[in-house]
Amino acid sequence: MAVLKVKFTKTKRDKLAQVLWILNWISVVTGILLFSLGLFLKVEINKRGELMAERDVQYVPNMLIAVGLIACAINFLGGKICYDCVDAAKFLRWKLIMLPYLICTFFFTFCVLVGAVMCYAMLGELQEALELGLTRAMRFYKDTDLPGRCFLKRTVDLLQIEFQCCGNSGYRDWFQIQWVSNRYLDMSQKEVLDRFRSNVEGKYLMDGVPFSCCNVNSPRPCIQHQITNNSAHFNYEHQTEEQNLWMQGCRQALLHHYSSITRSIGLTVLVTWLFELSVLTGVRYLQTSLENVLRQGDPNSESEGWLLERSFIETARTNLNIIKSLGKSNQIDAAAHADPNINAPSTSKAHYGPDDVPPRPGPAASCQ
Template sequence: MAVLKVKFTKTKRDKLAQVLWILNWISVVTGAILFSLGTFLKVELNKRGELMSERDVQYVPNTLIAVGLIACAINFLGGKICYDCVDTAKFLRWKVVLLPYTACTFFFTFCVLVGALMCYSMHWELEEALNLGLTQAMRFYKDTDTPGRCFLKRTLDILQIEFQCCGNNGYRDWFQIQWISNRYLDMSKKEVIDRLRSNVEGKYLMDGVPFSCCNLNSPRPCIQQQITNNSAHYNYEHQTEELNLWMTGCRQALLEYYTHIMQSVGLTVLITWLFELSVLTGVRYLQTSLENVLRQGDPNSDSDGWLLETSLMETARTNLSIIKNLGKNNQIDAGHNRDPNVDVPSTSKAHYGPDNVPPKHNTEG
């Protein structure tokens, strides 16, 4: 039994074709929007690519760009097909193409849904990429004279000022790395030598942070050296001076920024998917109703249209049997392609006599 069967008159079929023609042209615009969203997201990720690890986080924008381009091509063709379907004579030229076009539209609509879900599932990959990338960039903060790393100090400073953040998870991350180059350390001072020797790896560690961690809203001059030493500063308690430094880690700040973008993009793609789903439904009804008209032979007669010719379970069972038969045919083809020079097992009838009777043993003395 057909699923969601609807009866169409000649007038309803023509109106459906005209509406689908308009919707397909609108879908060309939505395809361009998907392409633009993918390009925008790719640019935003590349802006701070040096602060991310080499984990692949580009698969989402690349998918949106590809789906957007495919949408423009498929819906442009669909608009032409639906426009010609008003005339039955013109429809005959597209009869062979209509079913593959419907299948391609279904696959494309599924890809749009996958793209929307990917926008919401990218959170964990992005968080891991930022965590590893920021940790690595902070280690190279001091390497202002090293080719390929000299820009990281400026990049991190701008990041911390723009996003009002400090460190990877917080300002204490700077206590665990040497962020001042040996070039700017006075090796003649005993304090510097002792601090270098006190660390197993020979690093100059201190409870200080770069200037870009300073909170612009702080009522007092920023304290960025000896942050945990209350006695080194007048009227200072580092555990309560929350306005002295930015308290948010840059990983969290960037993750919130990108999550907001991804949610906005994902919502737009999801709305596009719902729109494309309606177009796919209309195309399926138009295809089945016109095929039934051709079977009847009268272009002005009424015809039935449906989404599935049989029930969902029967359709799945039929497709599964087709797949199984394809597998069996491949096995048979493999048997026909067997090398004739290969020896046949001794149990074959070909080893018997011409009458397929086993030879008798001579028992006479």
């Protein structure tokens, strides 16, 4: 029994073909949109690539770019097919192509759905890449005179100013690393030497942060050194002075920035998937209804269209049997290539040793 059977008159078939022609051209525009969104996400990730660890987070924008290009090609072909299918006679040109086209479009539509899911799933890997990348960037913050790290300080400062954040998870992360270069430290001062000696790894650690951590909305001048020493500043309590520095960590700020982008893109891709699914459904109805018209022989007659000619269970069982038969034929072909002598007739002659006596021929048969 056919699934979701619908009856179509000649007028309804023509209108369906015209509407699908328009929808396919709209789908070409959505393909360009997917390509643009993937390109935008790729640029946003590369823009702050220095602040991320080497993790494979480019697969999502790359997939969106590929899906967008394929969408343009598939829907352009679908628009041409639907335009010709207004006339049942022209449908004969595309009859053999329609089924492979529908199968390819189905798998493409599934890839669009996978792309929408991946937009939400990439946040976990992005969080790990940001956590490791920001820790590395803060560690090399002071190395302004080393090749490859000359502009890392500028990158971190601009990040903290733009996103109003400080450190990886908070401003206290700067207390655990040496972010001041040795060439700016006076080694003749006892205080500097004591700080080096007090640390096991021989680093100059202090309770201070870079200037980019200062909150521009603070009512008092920024206190970026001796932050935890209340007596070093007038009328100061570091546990309550939350307006002095940015409290949010840069990892959370960047993750929020990228999550808002990926969620918006994921929602757009999901809507695109629903739109593509509706177009695919319409093309399937158009194909089956026109094939039934060709069977009847009258182009003006009514015809039935459906999504599946049999039920879901019967269709799945048929496809499973086809896959099993293909698998068995592949196994037979592989075995034949591995041993070409299988089932081959024996053409070897008998060999006898020196003590063996060959059998004598029997008496000739009588002709009588």
